[in-house]
Amino acid sequence: MARAAIPGGLSARRAWRPARLLERRVESASATTLVLDVTDWPGHLPGQHVDVRLTADDGYTATRSYSLAAPAEGDRVEVTVQRVPDGEVSPFLCDVFQVGDAVELRGPVGGWFVWRPDQPGPVLLVAGGSGVVPLMAMLRARPAVGPPFRLVYSARQPDDVIYREELAALAGTDGVDVRHVFTRRGAPVGADGADGADGADGAGHVRPPGRLRSADLEGAGWGPADAPTCYVCGPTGFVEAAATILASAGHDAARIRTERFGPTGS
Amino acid sequence: MSFVTRGFHGRRRDDDGRLPPGQHLTGDFPVLSAGPTPRIPLDEWELWVATEDGTRHTWSWTELMALAADEPTVDIHCVTSWSKLDTTWRGVSLDTILADVETAADYALVHSYGGYTTNLPLEDLLDGKAWVAYEFEGDDLHPEHGRPARLLVPHLYFWKSAKWVRGIELMLEDSPGFWEQLGYHDYGDPWREQRYQGD
């Protein structure tokens, strides 16, 4: 096979490893990044996820998947968890889990929803809510002289935007385009001048709040003829809508990769 | 159990032992797919079964509807760790579909509209264990859950229950499908936690 192998032998990827919390970073009103120290981490590709297992003192366990948010640095791995109200695991990880405490983790998992730096062609990233996490790992892995990347990131309102400052900085980088879509409430005009971070496009037009639509995914250099690989991630309903828009615009289904995080409201 | 996450108590739910290890209950119906949802007009839809000697059997939508249907109530288990109990379906048993098919195959590779494939032993499709399902909880399947028809093999992890099913290739030897080539288990028994190759 011509493809680069997925890091880590099979038995290594299946093993549960203790992962100790080194650091936590609040990213938005509802999301927190956890920096974990995982013994002998085999490395991973952007887009892959891990399984996280929590064990209570009577042996009861709960397991959930979380995307890797950044390229690995040795044994340091990062995940970003969005609190789901009434959830069993995400509120624990966001609010209770303390620096020095440990969970168990295995992975990396998933060989399809990945971006490989040797892969040709532009990359169109479409995120809904916490679906930005694996897409951020791809943006962070993009070399300074790399293919064009565009991130279209849908959030409910500006307060919910994860990685806000880093995205604003990336948006000013050559070859990277970041667009925000707000579904409920946008920022007041002029409230934040950072490139596009207020929902404005490059020309300073403010997009009115509303669900993702085809115009949000169009633009010179990003049509079907430009053959971008499209990575769509977020809640099920969002992924369905975005993948349908891309497919009806003429993007080849084989180039639309999707990852669904959770149930829809419908 | 030596490993404990300090401060984690979790939420135990009474599932009468119906939840396989590592699974949790969900009231919703999450979706796991690798790409966009295919849309197939019913008048173009067709189900085929191909045997190891190349013989093909096909059913149009009308022909499928004319076959005797079952209404199984089953528990389903997704590899991403959610389970859903007592789901109700309507569909045609694979025993009915394969009744007149002559084959010595031991394995099946299931093909979907959109290009997805998944492999499983043929015996797991037989003896009332698998259906081509077209209704969920009394309604037509939602497009993202496989409209118009999907495989339903509830005793294996749910990625084996191929959505948008279009054909079943019967084979003498096992051949990995889409997720299986990417490291997921060839069999996928939730009670033995066969999530990934080697589990």
Ligand SMILES: Cc1cc2nc3c(=O)[nH]c(=O)nc-3n(C[C@H](O)[C@H](O)[C@H](O)COP(=O)(O)OP(=O)(O)OC[C@H]3O[C@@H](n4cnc5c(N)ncnc54)[C@H](O)[C@@H]3O)c2cc1C
């Ligand atoms: C491959 C993969 C990668 C993932 N990556 C991430 C990630 O990077 N960051 C992240 O925050 N989450 C991610 N998730 C989602 C995560 O695994 C959990 O589902 C989520 O944290 C909720 O778990 P919980 O225990 O808090 O909620 P649960 O106790 O499982 O659920 C509580 C209630 O919330 C609903 N619910 C569950 N999940 C969601 C959801 N995602 N959105 C809305 N409602 C939901 C449930 O149906 C239930 O009604 C990923 C999921 C998958 C499958």
